[in-house]
Amino acid sequence: MVHPSARGTGVADALVGAVVDWARGGAHRQLHLWVVEDNDLARALYTRFGFAETGRCKPALDNPDVTEIEMSLPLDSGTRSRVDVRLRLLGPGDEQQFLSVRRRLHADGFTFAKDYSGAWAAYLDRLDRARRGIDLEPDAVPSTFLMAEDTTGQIIGSSDIRHMLTDKLMHWGGHIGYVVVPDRRRQGVATQILRETLPLAKDLGIVHARMTCRTDNLASRRVITACGGELDTITSDGICQYWLPT
Numbered sequence: 001m002v003h004p005s006a007r008g009t010g011v012a013d014a015l016v017g018a019v020v021d022w023a024r025g026g027a028h029r030q031l032h033l034w035v036v037e038d039n040d041l042a043r044a045l046y047t048r049f050g051f052a053e054t055g056r057c058k059p060a061l062d063n064p065d066v067t068e069i070e071m072s073l074p075l076d077s078g079t080r081s082r083v084d085v086r087l088r089l090l091g092p093g094d095e096q097q098f099l100s101v102r103r104r105l106h107a108d109g110f111t112f113a114k115d116y117s118g119a120w121a122a123y124l125d126r127l128d129r130a131r132r133g134i135d136l137e138p139d140a141v142p143s144t145f146l147m148a149e150d151t152t153g154q155i156i157g158s159s160d161i162r163h164m165l166t167d168k169l170m171h172w173g174g175h176i177g178y179v180v181v182p183d184r185r186r187q188g189v190a191t192q193i194l195r196e197t198l199p200l201a202k203d204l205g206i207v208h209a210r211m212t213c214r215t216d217n218l219a220s221r222r223v224i225t226a227c228g229g230e231l232d233t234i235t236s237d238g239i240c241q242y243w244l245p246t
Helices: 011-025 040-048 092-107 120-132 167-171 189-203 218-226
Strands: 030-036 052-060 063-074 086-088 143-149 155-162 176-180 208-214 230-234 239-245
Touching: 011 030, 011 040, 011 218, 011 230, 030 040, 030 052, 040 063, 086 189, 092 120, 092 155, 120 143, 143 189, 155 189, 167 208, 176 189, 189 218, 208 218, 218 239
Parallel strands: none
Antiparallel strands: 030 063, 052 063, 086 143, 143 155, 155 176, 208 239, 230 239
16 A cells, blocks of 8 residues: 555555565465456566466455456566576676677667777776776776676676775675676576676675665566575665675
């Protein structure tokens, strides 16, 4: 229930999202709910989170003349087969494949490797200095940028570890960011990238990793909770903030 004064502000999405995160983190396999048949706003809300109508209906307990319909949401039970992913630094021979991945992600509307410019060797040197915390831009932090490749050596994503947090990164960005190329999404790749990244973050002294995503980014919320993330807070501007043990 949301107070009338708070409706239309995202509170309902935040509440439903928090329940879904809690259920998924507790290894529940499915969520069920009942909603009044003519409550189109509520049905649209649940649909945004992946709930679907089951076909079952019943009279409302408090008013038999009102019909309620059942909706359900299957949760990732963790039975999906493991995806083999290897994380590594970029090297001299990666330029063409890197640029191909960058074009594909940009075409999909995702800003990838925004600091890339100039000659390849200079870019690799810039990444190395960022990893060692040398000659950083103002407000920048040391960071490790890693490619994720499959068993054939194809780059299918990336992971970015920020070794420490500013106030800005604490709010949005966190310690770890990841991306998956469009044609390899919804295959468990993102989850495995994050799982492979966490022990590397631990080696950098990060005991609990901060991660953030938008409240409506259900895919990222699933990935984070599948890797043990616990929701810390949902901000007024619609950002879910998590802590993950490394």
